[in-house]
Amino acid sequence: xxxxxxxxxxxxxxxxxxxxxxxxxxxxxxxxxxxxxxxxxxxxxxxxxxxxxxxxxxxxxxxxxxxxxxxxxxxxxxxxxxxxxxxxxxxxxxxxxxxxxxxxxxxxxxxxxxxxxxxxxxxxxxx
Amino acid sequence: xxxxxxxxxxxxxxxxxxxxxxxxxxxxxxxxxxxxxxxxxxxxxxxxxxxxxxxxxxxxxxxxxxxxxxxxxxxxxxxxxxxxxxxxxxxxxxxxxxxxxxxxxxxxxxxxxxxxxxxxxxxxxxxxxxxxxxxxxxxxxxxxxxxxxxxxxxxxxxxxxxxxxxxxxxxxxxxxxxxxxxxxxxxxxxxxxxxxxxxxxxxxxxxxxxxxxxxxxxxxxxxxxxxxxxxxxxxxxxxxxxxxxxxxxxxxxxxxxxxxxxxxxxxxxxxxxxxxxxxxxxxxxxxxxxxxxxxxxxxxxxxxxxxxxxxxxxxxxxxxxxxxxxxxxxxxxxxxxxxxxxxxxxxxxxxxxxxxxxxxxxxxxxxxxxxxxxxxxxxxxxxxxxxxxxxxxxxxxxxxxxxxxxxxxxxxxxxxxxxxxxxxxxxxxxxxxxxxxxxxxxxxxxxxxxxxxxxxxxxxxxxxxxxxxxxxxxxxxxxxxxxxxxxxxxxxxxxxxxxxxxxxxxxxx
Numbered sequence: 075x076x077x078x079x080x081x082x083x084x085x086x087x088x089x090x091x092x093x094x095x096x097x098x099x100x101x102x103x104x105x106x107x108x109x110x111x112x113x114x115x116x117x118x119x120x121x122x123x124x125x126x127x128x129x130x131x132x133x134x135x136x137x138x139x140x141x142x143x144x145x146x147x148x149x150x151x152x153x154x155x156x157x158x159x160x161x162x163x164x165x166x167x168x169x170x171x172x173x174x175x176x177x178x179x180x181x182x183x184x185x186x187x188x189x190x191x192x193x194x195x196x197x198x199x200x201x
Numbered sequence: 202x203x204x205x206x207x208x209x210x211x212x213x214x215x216x217x218x219x220x221x222x223x224x225x226x227x228x229x230x231x232x233x234x235x236x237x238x239x240x241x242x243x244x245x246x247x248x249x250x251x252x253x254x255x256x257x258x259x260x261x262x263x264x265x266x267x268x269x270x271x272x273x274x275x276x277x278x279x280x281x282x283x284x285x286x287x288x289x290x291x292x293x294x295x296x297x298x299x300x301x302x303x304x305x306x307x308x309x310x311x312x313x314x315x316x317x318x319x320x321x322x323x324x325x326x327x328x329x330x331x332x333x334x335x336x337x338x339x340x341x342x343x344x345x346x347x348x349x350x351x352x353x354x355x356x357x358x359x360x361x362x363x364x365x366x367x368x369x370x371x372x373x374x375x376x377x378x379x380x381x382x383x384x385x386x387x388x389x390x391x392x393x394x395x396x397x398x399x400x401x402x403x404x405x406x407x408x409x410x411x412x413x414x415x416x417x418x419x420x421x422x423x424x425x426x427x428x429x430x431x432x433x434x435x436x437x438x439x440x441x442x443x444x445x446x447x448x449x450x451x452x453x454x455x456x457x458x459x460x461x462x463x464x465x466x467x468x469x470x471x472x473x474x475x476x477x478x479x480x481x482x483x484x485x486x487x488x489x490x491x492x493x494x495x496x497x498x499x500x501x502x503x504x505x506x507x508x509x510x511x512x513x514x515x516x517x518x519x520x521x522x523x524x525x526x527x528x529x530x531x532x533x534x535x536x537x538x539x540x541x542x543x544x545x546x547x548x549x550x551x552x553x554x555x556x557x558x559x560x561x562x563x564x565x566x567x568x569x570x571x572x573x574x575x576x577x578x579x580x581x582x583x584x585x586x587x588x589x590x591x592x593x594x595x596x597x598x599x600x601x602x603x604x605x606x607x608x609x610x611x612x613x614x615x616x617x618x619x620x621x622x623x624x625x626x627x628x629x630x631x632x633x634x635x636x637x638x639x640x641x642x643x644x645x646x647x648x649x650x651x652x653x654x655x656x657x658x659x660x661x662x663x664x665x666x667x668x669x670x671x672x673x674x675x676x677x678x679x680x681x682x683x684x685x686x687x688x689x690x691x692x693x694x695x696x697x698x699x700x701x702x703x704x705x706x707x708x709x710x
Binding site: 099118119125126129155156159163170173174178180181184193197 | 338341342345349352353356359360361363364366367370371374375377378381382385388389394
């Protein structure tokens with residue numbers, strides 16, 4: 075029980091991001107629908123973002139705005155660097171999603187479906 | 202001039218980005234301008250990269266602090282011998298493909314020339330960025346810029362290429378996510394993202410599980426991007442259905458820049474001491490061995506010429522990774538350390554670039570995709586086919602071509618490491634190379650077209666590709682031989698030895 079509390083409850087943020095990561099990974103591999111694959115990709119990326127954000131937390135920390143008076147009163151700040159990194163990574167994730175969705179739209183125009191199996195089937199017939 | 206060179210690393214990235222935007226703007230008013238803007242920019246970048254290489258060889262590494270922020274906090278661009286060498290290779294092939302693509306894209310994608318060149322410049326931006334950066338998170342961002350523009354470029358032909366591009370996107374994003382997770386792990390234990398800073402902070406933490414897990418995540422993530430054997434499944438379709446100059450870039454540069462990223466992480470961020478702690482490189486060698494054999498066998502079964510070349514790329518990534526894997530155990534001059542791996546990077550870029558551009562020439566002239574359709578082309582397009590033959594015998598490894606030199610060095614390295622199985626693997630793969638390239642050469646030269654009068658007609662009518670496409674092809678083909686002689690004469694070896702000395706991979710005498 076003690077082990078369970080130490081490893082699972084105390085580190086719940088890591089567990090949540092691992093579980094989300096696996097859900098996303100499963101969706102990317104197993105789903106036949108292309109949109110669902112992209113949703114899986116987004117879940118996977120978001121899980122990593124959560125992992126990064128939870129790294130930056132400092133217990134009792136406030137917003138990282140440097141102010142001499144507050145430092146002298148003994149306030150602590152959360153680490154702002156992971157936030158900055160994740161802002162960049164979110165931009166990357168959004169553009170990946172945009173490219174993926176536009177590819178799906180083009181595929182829908184071409185084949186009339188967004189099921190992967192059917193697209194493979196139709197492209198084989200066309201040669 | 203000396204101070205100007207200090208700014209070149211960031212300029213190389215910036216002018217490429219600016220030209221991508223200006224191509225879009227200029228393309229609105231005049232559709233003829235984009236290829237010229239693109240070629241001029243890449244030419245300027247290529248000249249800058251040569252100046253950088255010269256500076257780095259004579260004066261030492263260049264450090265550039267973006268916005269003047271000091272390294273552990275700000276982003277730093279570091280160019281040492283390894284970067285500069287990769288930069289020259291990638292911009293050279295980039296220039297060749299830009300020149301080649303002018304006529305080819307006008308023919309293949311007449312409606313999309315403007316967006317093609319804008320994306321092409323973005324691709325070059327990403328590639329240069331990955332190469333010059335000294336910040337690990339910055340590297341992730343540039344890898345994604347490079348990959349995103351590659352997805353769009355691959356999909357530009359439509360139809361089946363869209364499917365290929367989508368598969369690459371899904372797998373590539375998984376790879377990038379693993380890479381990002383690895384960065385998170387390293388950041389959580391060290392609190393730093395600068396490569397040099399990490400290399401100082403990491404050694405006391407080599408036993409830490411988090412650090413080891415991060416290294417494994419880097420290997421897996423980059424293996425997807427570089428199409429290392431069991432994770433190569435996106436590559437054949439993406440290479441086969443992309444426009445040919447993009448196939449050449451993908452096969453010759455993009456997957457190789459990812460290998461560079463791996464080498465940088467393994468030797469610069471981590472170090473040789475870390476790599477000898479775990480049997481990771483032994484495993485890498487064996488997987489690479491399987492990659493070489495499987496890539497060659499799968500290439501033999503293909504009917505589509507570009508698909509065959511794509512599987513051959515899988516085998517060649519195996520060569521590079523095998524050479525990387527052997528680098529920690531082979532320490533004697535001249536095949537010490539990373540020399541064979543870096544050598545094969547350049548060689549593979551030349552050979553595969555040439556082969557894919559020739560495949561593109563067949564598509565340009567007669568829309569020929571399958572090997573069986575190439576009958577009698579040896580007479581119709583003599584120069585193009587000659588270039589193909591030179592690059593093909595170079596892949597097989599006939600002296601004094603580049604393929605021969607890299608195979609020779611890898612064989613020497615594996616002999617020194619006492620791993621004799623890899624000598625056998627290399628020899629078998631050369632044999633397999635001979636089988637699948639000879640099939641193409643035989644169809645081009647020996648087989649006649651059906652009907653005697655057809656054969657007669659094709660003998661008389663020469664139908665070569667335009668000069669702006671022929672020159673890049675012939676240039677790459679002749680470099681396949683010239684570079685081979687240069688390697689054998691040992692003129693370019695000292696550059697690579699500086700890299701080995703930097704990573705402590707050489708016996709000091």
